[in-house]
Amino acid sequence: MSEDRRLDVLRAIVEDYVATKEPVGSRALVERHALGVSPATIRNDMAALEEGGYIAQPHTSAGRVPTDKGYRLFVDQLSTVKPLSSPERRAIGTFLETAQDLDDVVDRAVRLIAQLTQQVAVVQYPSLRRSALRHVELVPVGTRHLLVVLITDTGRVEQRTLELVADLDESVVARLRTRLNVSAAGRRLSELPVALGELAEGFAPADQHLVNAVVAVVEETLAQESEERVVLAGTANLARVGSTDVRSIGPVLEALEEQVVLLRLFSEMAEDHAAVAVRIGRETQHDGLVETSFVTTGYGDEGGGSVARIGSIGPLRMDYPGTMSAVRAVARYLTRILAQ
Amino acid sequence: MSEDRRLDVLRAIVEDYVATKEPVGSRALVERHALGVSPATIRNDMAALEEGGYIAQPHTSAGRVPTDKGYRLFVDQLSTVKPLSSPERRAIGTFLETAQDLDDVVDRAVRLIAQLTQQVAVVQYPSLRRSALRHVELVPVGTRHLLVVLITDTGRVEQRTLELVADLDESVVARLRTRLNVSAAGRRLSELPVALGELAEGFAPADQHLVNAVVAVVEETLAQESEERVVLAGTANLARVGSTDVRSIGPVLEALEEQVVLLRLFSEMAEDHAAVAVRIGRETQHDGLVETSFVTTGYGDEGGGSVARIGSIGPLRMDYPGTMSAVRAVARYLTRILAQ
């Protein structure tokens, strides 16, 4: 019994099952693929694959269906990259390039992935922690409130209102603004504390409180991982006929609303050294997502690590090669556009 | 045949149907409600109500179900306000008050409504057009780019990057910033053009280009209605068992992803003079929503018209009184918090 053919059989089963959404039997397999052997031989291979846990049958005497483990092997070894057509590539480029601002770019990217994969698309906003500060702006509001606005090099804007114990002195605010920007601009979070620590020295004791409060807000905001946001699109694709069991979309929608779940998955998948990371079924480590797979990749990297991630969530029975290349293509364009 | 009793019967049918999710028959009606007459009498009333188009039977010889028209009458005339329990009210207050910034407030409000109504909640971001400017900030980025940041009185922040034809002069930017804020702060969009028109006069001819570009960006941003955003929560409630036909959630999800659809509905319902506006089934004027109802109310109003709207979308067979009071309660707290 040839080992190679067994893998071919697994690939054929996955491809047929993805295409037809129905358990695939030995006869159908030899008819649709040039395997050069008879159904009986395939049956022997199938028995071995089932023994190994790569496929299973829904009921006795039905066709075979890939298991999580089968999909995993398929993704790791068998799938060949499926490049997008050149019109598709051009469409992605122009669609993203005509965006107005960061929100718009992210919004378009997520819709694009939903459209291309016909699944649920997820985009993580550029992370504050990994991006650098471009500018800090201080805006007095009334006499006792100060609005702190942070602008990152990815174009993201974050704001906090600060309540003060003493009335504001405009000249102190102006000086603080200048010094803040000199010290902090262009620095990443990890480099900030040192730079900001010495900031208070140049100010009168009476103003120390203000300076410290502002510095605290800046650091806190940048450190606040909970501020990370994800944006969804294409949830309606969950309800398309022929998708996963229609009843099972409830738990999936619940999981998708829990930003925490998605953020945890994103950060866990960032560890993955592969260009495109894939989590299949139980690998997602979340009950609501056991019947789905999650394909993600990083974007916004500048030589080093990526700033955030985008991805697509679909049924176990998804078109893995297609989804992976669509996600990667959009990520590349996104990276290029954010670099401007 | 008493006209009053007929309305009582309709109310009873709506209440029972909402509670049991099953067509209600004449016998069940007299058992569950103290109507003081026999099933046969109820049957006569039912025949009249059916004649009038307020109820219908799914199949011959099944119980009756309210029609859109029936729900409409119920909402307009029959439903009594259902006040929230005082622990509920307190929970709303504290939950919203502990929010950090505008994004957080909106996020909490939408989750709250989803939780209270067990339906899909929708919140429209405070509209730029109707809110007033609190502050304009100009931030040079490099020598030829200027970041324009607008802050509204509802705490919303909007930004645009401007590309210039000449190098920036810091002192000109500072003067422009000062004058912009003097002229524009506190003004609504409708009052802006006049105030900004005279702004360029105080500047040297060489700087006119810069001034005009900034003014154009400010006006354009405030005028840009497409920037209106809506935020959703509780979509998983669509898939709860016992909700509308599980198959019909596809079109609903599609409609919810089209921000345009929701924005159109919001703006149309803003015309409604009622405290809480309701659109039932076909009244939504959208194919995907024919099997749902939409309950909305305005928030953020300061004596005058409201700034934006919040609402809840659920099956035709929703708890109208409960939904209406939940939506209104959250809107009130939201208004109070934004006023700070």
Add this chain to the structure above:
DNA sequence: CATTGGCACTCGCGTACGGGGAGTGCTACC
């Protein structure tokens, strides 16, 4: 004239039954 009890009628729904078909595992053979 509104109300009521009685009664025949209509359907939807759940259950049971049975044939057809697809697919398998096993065994004997090349």
Add this chain to the structure above:
DNA sequence: GGTAGCACTCCCCGTACGCGAGTGCCAATG
């Protein structure tokens, strides 16, 4: 190792049937 044949298993689907809920109508009644 690969192949053909064959008995077996089980799902699926169409049909039939009885039960129950609910209706519409009619004649009787206060």
